[in-house]
Amino acid sequence: MPAVIVVGAGPVGQTAALLLARWGVPVVVLDARPARDVVGSRAIVQQRDVIDIWDAVGVGRRIADEGLTWRTARTYHRGRELFAVDFVDSGRSPFPPFANVSQARTEELLDERLARTPLAEVRWGHRVVGLEQDDEGVTVVCETPAGERLLRASHVLACAGARADTLRRDLGLTFDGETFDDQFLICDLRTDLPGWETERRFHFDPVWNPGRQVLVHPCPGGTFRVDWQVAPSFDLAREEACGGLDRRIRQIVGDRPYELVWRSVYRFSSRVVPQMRVGRVLLAGDCAHLMSPFGARGLNSGVQDAENAAWKLAYVHHGWSPESLLDTYHTERHAAALENLAVAGATMRFLVPRTDDERRHRHDVLSRAATDPAARALVDSGRLAEPFWYTDSPLTTPNPRYPVTGRPPRGRTHPPAPGVLVPDVQTRDGTRVRALARRPTFDPVVVDHAEVPAVPDGQVWVLRPDAHLAAVLDAADTAAIGAAALRAVGNV
Structure with missing residues (x-):
């Protein structure tokens, strides 16, 4: 069994x-x-x-x-580029963002x-x-x-x-x-779009999809994933039969040859x-x-x-x-x-505003974003997923000396604190600490400065089996370290 x-x-x-x-x-x-x-x-x-x-x-x-890891996120409003954000990787991790x-x-x-x-x-x-x-x-x-x-x-x-x-x-x-009323048409296209293979492009209210959005993501093998926001009444079979789907695709790829690899329509919930x-x-x-x-x-x-x-x-x-x-x-x-x-809900309220206040907010932000950095920061096309922090978990030992202060700016990591995913650092022998924490062993991993240079001298990190920090403690407090290790796996 x-x-x-x-x-x-x-x-x-x-x-x-x-x-x-x-x-x-x-x-x-x-x-x-x-x-x-x-x-x-x-x-x-x-x-x-x-x-x-x-x-x-x-x-x-x-x-x-x-x-494929794209490096630049371009955002447009009614055909005008509002801004472009370049993703700069610190290089600490062996994996891309x-x-x-x-x-x-x-x-x-x-x-x-x-x-x-x-x-x-x-x-x-x-x-x-x-x-x-x-x-x-x-x-x-x-x-x-x-x-x-x-x-x-x-x-x-x-x-x-x-x-x-x-x-x-x-x-x-x-x-x-x-469930949101608007539908989303998704197509995988294989085509040649020079320069697009390292860029994600997000269009607010383009003339060729008025009042709605279009997102273009590069994928491996010369494939591009395109998401169109479409009306609740959109009918894919009818769109294909009348040539509308081809015209829609041509508005993005021009007269280049393309292969439609896959398409689907669905609503987000x-x-x-x-x-x-x-x-x-x-x-x-x-x-x-x-x-x-x-x-x-x-x-x-x-x-x-x-x-x-x-x-x-x-x-x-x-x-x-x-x-x-x-x-x-x-x-x-x-x-x-x-x-x-x-x-995700905040993003959808910006993408698909449902009230007059939401529509006015979106219009104001997009109108100012090309020249106003403060407005640019309010444009919400989706913040990439991040690990959740178990700061309030019963498995976490809090420490007021190492508080969690909120999500850092994009591209930065939070300082080590109870509940946060451990930084992607190495032991002195070159082992990644996250890999060390995830070893299938009974005892939670405890590391200090002698083993991991990134741990401040005099400090100890107690790691859960999923590489989150269960505790950040003083190295001299052996009783607290033992109690935190037990608590990290529910043995209190």
Whole structure:
């Protein structure tokens, strides 16, 4: 019997399975589809700290190498360039700030790794239609081509995506929020656009899409991902039949030849479940929260859900921590979901204003942004995803000498403080501290200046298994260090 059943073989479920297996936990992944459907770019911006998580399971380097990192973000209003922002990487990390690579390719690379992971098994054609919990575990009811099948596990991690309505309903969960009226047309185009391969271009109210937005992202292999905001009544089949889709594409690529690789239309939603833990079942990714893609917070936050859940399930499975450790999964990742929803919601209010005040604000900001730096800072086309800080977690030992002072300016990192992701620094022998923290061992990692030069002399960092700082303490306070290490894994 597997210790954990993961429902859903998307990137979140794949990551969770690989991490659980790395912790020595047997895991089975169930997916309703008959096989992997490798189609479309879907989630394309894989953020550095998520690539770092994938590196722990042997995939991050390949995703970074195959991905494309653009260097300049250009923003336009009615055809006029308002400003351009150049991303300057400090070079501290071996990974780029982000990598544009299709979700389909990411899934292929994760599948390859899963196939070489003995403790993880993926079963396609297993549609989960029911969950029954008791004091010993969870019975998962599946529909398969061979008929109904019952599977047992100690715990279930539900990564079944946005459409997992039946699963959420069986768990007694609502999925409250809203869906935006406007649709978004997404196309993957293969074409030659010299100079565009290192630039992201965001158009507010272009003459060729009046009153709405267009976003152009470069991707590997001479492919460009284009997102058009379109009217609620937009009909893709009708647009293709009348030649409108070609005309729309020509407004961007001109008379160059192009190949339409993929297209889709959908609406963005903003939703979250009230609980991400229900007994022996944890929910992660789109199964637990939905947000607009501007800022790339969907897949990235889902992978961070997976890491948080995996190490805690592993600690409970091995008997290293009590079952109550799983309560902190909800505490931490629900707070992360709410932060992401708030940031993505503010972006959508700027992109799709719904009130007169919002429309006036947007018009004023865009009108002034070309010449007014203060207005330029208010233009919101989406802030890239960032790791959540567990400053208020019961696993974190606060220290008023090292406070968290809020998000730093773009391109900068927060000084080491309890709850924050540890800086990407190295030990004296060249080992990355984040990799050291993520080793699958019982004891939380504790480092000082003697081992890690970046740690100030006289200070100690206590690291969680997900590389967040559980505590920043004085090196002489051994009792506090021991207590913080216990608290970091729920043993208080």
